[in-house]
Structure formats: C-alpha cells, structure tokens
Amino acid sequence: MRHHRAFRILPPTWDEPVMEQLAALLDAPLPPEPLDEKSLATAATHLWRAERRLAAPGADAAGRQAARHLRTTRAALAAAGLVLQDHDGEAFHSGRSIEVLLFQDDPSLSAETVLETVRPSIYLRERHIQLGQVIVGRPTRDDLRNENA
Numbered sequence: 057m058r059h060h061r062a063f064r065i066l067p068p069t070w071d072e073p074v075m076e077q078l079a080a081l082l083d084a085p086l087p088p089e090p091l092d093e094k095s096l097a098t099a100a101t102h103l104w105r106a107e108r109r110l111a112a113p114g115a116d117a118a119g120r121q122a123a124r125h126l127r128t129t130r131a132a133l134a135a136a137g138l139v140l141q142d143h144d145g146e147a148f149h150s151g152r153s154i155e156v157l158l159f160q161d162d163p164s165l166s167a168e169t170v171l172e173t174v175r176p177s178i179y180l181r182e183r184h185i186q187l188g189q190v191i192v193g194r195p196t197r198d199d200l201r202n203e204n205a
Contacts (some may be wrong), residue, residue: 096138097178097186103129104140104176137181143170143190153177154188162193169193 070078103126110123130140143154148168157174170190177188 091180093180093185096180100133100138100140100178101175101186103133104142139179141177141179141188143173143177143188146170148190148192153184154190156192157189158191160191160193161196163196165193165195167195 107123107126107130110119110126115123133140146169148156148170154170154177160171162171169192171193172191173188174191175186175189177184178186
C-alpha cells in the first residue's frame with residue numbers, strides 16, 4: 057500500500073501444475089562447484105610421492121601395506137578420471153609435453169631416456185592439468201661421434 061494504486065502489481069495467478077513445477081525448480085539442488093584443478097594436482101602429486109617412497113626397496117611390512125592402500129587410492133582416482141603418469145624409463149624426444157629440469161650425460165645410454173620423474177604428469181578426464189617434470193639422460197657426445205664415424 058506504499059505505492060499508488062496504478063503502480064501496484066497483483067500477485068500472479070497460476071494453475072496448480074505450474075506452481076508445482078516452479079516449486080520443483082526452486083527445490084532442485086545446485087550444480088556442483090567446479091574442481092580446483094591445481095589443488096587436485098597437488099594432492100595427487102603428494103600421493104604419488106608417498107607411494108614411490110613406501111614402495112622403495114627395504115620398506116618394512118607396514119610400509120608395504122601403506123603402499124598397497126595408496127595404490128588402491130590411485131586406482132580409485134583413475135576410475136574417477138584422474139590419471140597420474142610416471143615417465144621413468146620412457147624414451148625422450150623434444151616434442152613431448154613434459155618439462156626437462158636437467159639433461160645428464162650417461163655413457164650407458166644409446167638414446168635420450170627419462171632417468172627420473174620429479175613430478176608426474178596429471179590428466180583429469182583426458183585433459184592435461186599438470187605438466188610432468190623429469191631428468192633426462194643422454195648419451196655422451198663421444199659415444200655419438202663414434203657411432204657416426
């Protein structure tokens with residue numbers, strides 16, 4: 057009654073089915089918040105590091121059991137679409153989407169090979185969310201010259 061009669065708006069007169077549909081729309085759950093990919097990648101990286109440390113040779117029975125639990129957790133994350141990729145032992149070429157922290161000469165190698173993964177590559181539903189970091193071993197320059205001679 058604060059406004060002049062000409063400017064007053066009457067409440068809507070809707071049928072019962074329309075009112076039920078409107079009530080259902082208002083009571084519908086909100087869509088989930090999008091995942092914070094950076095936090096998810098950080099947590100997955102720590103999981104990967106713990107799994108590697110506990111699976112190292114010389115671990116006691118409790119460590120091996122904890123490593124099994126971590127592998128199970130990693131499998132559950134993979135089923136949900138989060139995949140961690142370890143690059144140890146893989147062939148390296150400059151077109152790969154991984155970050156090389158260090159090139160290390162190794163006379164026992166015949167081609168560039170990833171010696172150690174410092175941080176894994178992480179994919180969420182087949183989308184790259186974390187770039188892997190690796191140390192790459194390469195044959196020494198002398199070995200390459202001898203092969204080409």
